[in-house]
Amino acid sequence: MPIYILGIESSCDDTSAAVLSDTEVLSNVIANQQVHSNFGGVVPELASRAHQQNIIPVIHEAIQRAGIRKEELSAVAFTRGPGLLGSLLVGTSFAKSFAYGLNIPLVEVDHMQAHILAHFIRPKLSEEPVPQLPFLCLTVSGGHTQIVRIDDYFEMEVIGQTIDDAAGEAFDKAAKIMGLPYPGGPLVDKFGKTGNPRAFGFSKPNIPGLDYSFSGLKTSFLYFLRDRLKEDPDFIEKNKEDLCASIQDAIVGSLMEKLLKAVEQTGIRQVAVAGGVSANSALRRAFMAQQEAGVIQAFIPEFQFTTDNAAMIAIAGYFKFLKRDFAEFSVSPYSRVVSLFVCNEFFF
Structure with a gap:
């Protein structure tokens, strides 16, 4: 008999619900919030209000698309954190009520593990x-950049991480500096495809070990454009494709340099990429180039599972369901790091 898991994701500005039959996706519904594009970033209060409006119709549609009745669900998995607290509260509260009403287990999921x-x-x-x-x-997104060693489904160790800004934030800030609309990361990728990645050079940080830093790169990009705009006010528009390709090359190059160093240090050649920035075409090409060179065996997720989605919450819930690792109904969401290691599980 299949195990049906309902996953609920509400950590930021996307309301998502999915139904899995064991490891197979039956439905994966996402409601985006367009209102934030007017403000150049996610507004937490507006995000939580939109989640309240979206969560019931999104879950209803996910169950309907899955072709099952809600009474057939085995458990409800939800994102406990990290994320925007107001957004997480909406998903957590609904998950509790729904699971309680159906008298089925509640499963908490860490967003980055998912x-x-x-x-x-x-x-x-x-x-x-x-x-x-x-x-x-x-794992690389707008809020996180980490190299994680996975020894079991829930035995994970962060062996390298950013000491300041995330790579996804660097993409978005670079786009904002160039006057591109939010979200800017995908636009940098789009314009960079037709640009020369060697047109401009930007300084990369020299951080010891496996840790990352992207704040200096953003500053270097800002000052470079400031000086060029003094000489030519149309510099950005004239060189948009090359600028996008060059800053993208610097960010991806930094990511791959430390990742390959981790491969060398650990001897582990099975290497995956996850998070919203894993949709970036340059990063995907870099992964495949290393696989073709015989350095790693690369695992790249489907595009639909790169950005925040409930299918990833449901698969994490499925593995926890097999362990009978259920949450208490008194559980509360967390927005930030609780502890790096708690019972071999990591939190961010």
């Missing part, structure tokens, strides 16, 4: 390879 476990979403009888334990995963 991004990693999305690699195990597979249709039944699929022969598509999945990462073999242990493996490394570069």
